[in-house]
Amino acid sequence: MTKTAIFYSPQGGSVNRVAIKLGEMIGIDKVDLIHVTQAGKEHVDKYRQHIFIGSTVGADHWSNEILENEWEGFFKKIAGNGFEGKKIAIAGLGNSVLYPEHFADGIAYLYKEITGKNGKIYGFVDAEDYTFEDSEALNDEGFFCGLPLDEDNEDDLTPVRLEKWISLLKPDFEF
Numbered sequence: 473m474t475k476t477a478i479f480y481s482p483q484g485g486s487v488n489r490v491a492i493k494l495g496e497m498i499g500i501d502k503v504d505l506i507h508v509t510q511a512g513k514e515h516v517d518k519y520r521q522h523i524f525i526g527s528t529v530g531a532d533h534w535s536n537e538i539l540e541n542e543w544e545g546f547f548k549k550i551a552g553n554g555f556e557g558k559k560i561a562i563a564g565l566g567n568s569v570l571y572p573e574h575f576a577d578g579i580a581y582l583y584k585e586i587t588g589k590n591g592k593i594y595g596f597v598d599a600e601d602y603t604f605e606d607s608e609a610l611n612d613e614g615f616f617c618g619l620p621l622d623e624d625n626e627d628d629l630t631p632v633r634l635e636k637w638i639s640l641l642k643p644d645f646e647f
């Protein structure tokens with residue numbers, strides 16, 4: 473059986489909870505949940521399909537030395553073509569009410585890091601189903617380059633959004 477690695481950050485909050493939920497929905501025997509501080513090149517190499525799930529905590533945060541970005545250390549361990557041949561999907565938590573102009577920007581950060589190292593991204597989601605102003609994760613066709621989730625305001629929609637996303641990934645991912 474092909475197992476999927478679910479890399480997540482941070483630990484202990486909404487991202488962590490949704491990562492567990494996603495793992496349960498795919499099937500707990502079919503995934504390995506890995507907090508990104510515990511992840512390295514060997515994990516990337518071991519799995520053919522990866523799901524990354526993170527949050528957005530403001531544009532400043534990604535380069536802020538006080539608030540640690542746990543992803544940065546992980547991506548530094550991965551070589552320039554480290555995601556070559558991998559199937560990858562990204563989910564990102566945000567708050568569309570408090571941050572409508574930067575909704576789930578963090579998806580774009582992960583997208584840039586992964587595609588910059590030759591990863592192929594699956595699971596683009598139509599922005600039509602969301603209420604927001606703008607997002608760095610939005611492409612010219614009106615799709616997010618991943619799955620945005622808003623646990624702060626729309627947690628009731630999360631299970632349906634996850635279910636639809638898993639179905640979207642299924643033709644390409646072996647679940």
Ligand SMILES: Cc1cc2nc3c(=O)[nH]c(=O)nc-3n(C[C@H](O)[C@H](O)[C@H](O)COP(=O)(O)O)c2cc1C
Pocket residue numbers: 481482484485486487488527528529530531565566567568571574575576577623624
């Ligand atoms: C300081 C701070 C800044 C945030 N900035 C954004 C933002 O720019 N865009 C967005 O969509 N959500 C933003 N959020 C909302 C978080 O992404 C959201 O609450 C998420 O569910 C947090 O996940 P966690 O509990 O795993 O950390 C911000 C939250 C905090 C605390």
